[in-house]
Amino acid sequence: MFTDMKRGVSGDDIDNEENSMRSLAHLLLIMLAVSIQPARAQGWDLVVCAEASNLPFSHKTEQGFENRVAEVIANELGANLVFTWVEPPFASVRDHLIDTGQCDVIMGINDGHPHYLTTVVYYRTIYHFLYLDTSGLDIESFDDEELQSASIGILVPGRGGISPIAQSLSRRGLANNQKSFTVSAAQPNPLLQLPAAVLEGIVDVAVVPGPIAGYFQKVLNQPVLIKPVQPQIDLPFVPMYYSVSMGVRPGDESLRDDLNLAITNRWEEIQTILDEFGVERLPLPTPAVSGR
Numbered sequence: 001m002f003t004d005m006k007r008g009v010s011g012d013d014i015d016n017e018e019n020s021m022r023s024l025a026h027l028l029l030i031m032l033a034v035s036i037q038p039a040r041a042q043g044w045d046l047v048v049c050a051e052a053s054n055l056p057f058s059h060k061t062e063q064g065f066e067n068r069v070a071e072v073i074a075n076e077l078g079a080n081l082v083f084t085w086v087e088p089p090f091a092s093v094r095d096h097l098i099d100t101g102q103c104d105v106i107m108g109i110n111d112g113h114p115h116y117l118t119t120v121v122y123y124r125t126i127y128h129f130l131y132l133d134t135s136g137l138d139i140e141s142f143d144d145e146e147l148q149s150a151s152i153g154i155l156v157p158g159r160g161g162i163s164p165i166a167q168s169l170s171r172r173g174l175a176n177n178q179k180s181f182t183v184s185a186a187q188p189n190p191l192l193q194l195p196a197a198v199l200e201g202i203v204d205v206a207v208v209p210g211p212i213a214g215y216f217q218k219v220l221n222q223p224v225l226i227k228p229v230q231p232q233i234d235l236p237f238v239p240m241y242y243s244v245s246m247g248v249r250p251g252d253e254s255l256r257d258d259l260n261l262a263i264t265n266r267w268e269e270i271q272t273i274l275d276e277f278g279v280e281r282l283p284l285p286t287p288a289v290s291g292r
Helices: 016-035 065-077 091-099 145-149 164-171 190-199 210-219 253-265 267-276
Strands: 045-050 080-085 105-110 123-126 128-132 152-157 178-183 205-208 224-228 241-248
Touching: 045 065, 045 091, 065 080, 065 105, 065 253, 065 267, 123 210, 128 190, 128 210, 152 164, 152 190, 164 178, 178 190, 190 205, 190 210, 190 224, 205 210, 210 224, 241 253, 253 267
Parallel strands: 045 080, 045 105, 152 178, 152 205
Antiparallel strands: 105 241, 123 241, 128 205, 128 224
16 A cells, blocks of 8 residues: 555565666656646646545545545636556656656655655644443553553564664563564455454554544544544654645646645535545645745
């Protein structure tokens, strides 16, 4: 699956030589893609990279909240919305599609992601504890004593990497309490497997991104409690929150700027969609973006 922190996992490890070669290839692809960008006219195609089965974010039925937000943005820009389904749903595949101009935008990407030009942030969220409402638990911090005897489920990437949650548990000697759930491209809507494991009694507590927690409790109407992880920064410095933007290929400042204006103009509508999907968010001011 896409290996961004908003999905609850971290990126792949590669050696320095391979990284250098990829960086050079990436730069050449960007130069080619930008050079062939056509001028936009009314009714142009806004091509969005999306996952075919990763609710609540995206789905081939276009019922994920990122699909809905993309529709609002395309409408504001006077564009025809076209989805390119990323198969297999890996970050490397998505990045290649963006680099080569086979799609223009990824809707949910970490703010400041090094592979993209990113827009203004359109939501900021935080990891949540999730447990049965009949469990008697009351957990808000990794330091809560109840975690010492609890089984704790976390999401881990299918291709390596260490999540911030695993770091925080290990630092407290809770690694043996951890039960890892691999994010697998072979499984539909794989990010929902962990909260489902709480319902089934496989784990006592899950630590999941805010969009997953809110969707599971409020939209799927499951009998769970959700609590944002406190504090927001786990010392020495592991952020429990992250800010989400839209991403375009480096060099495409024109599209990035158009997206910024569209996000600003349709801010309230976008936030309403996030509310409908139960996306748990931290406060975020409405952006102010001047026209060009």
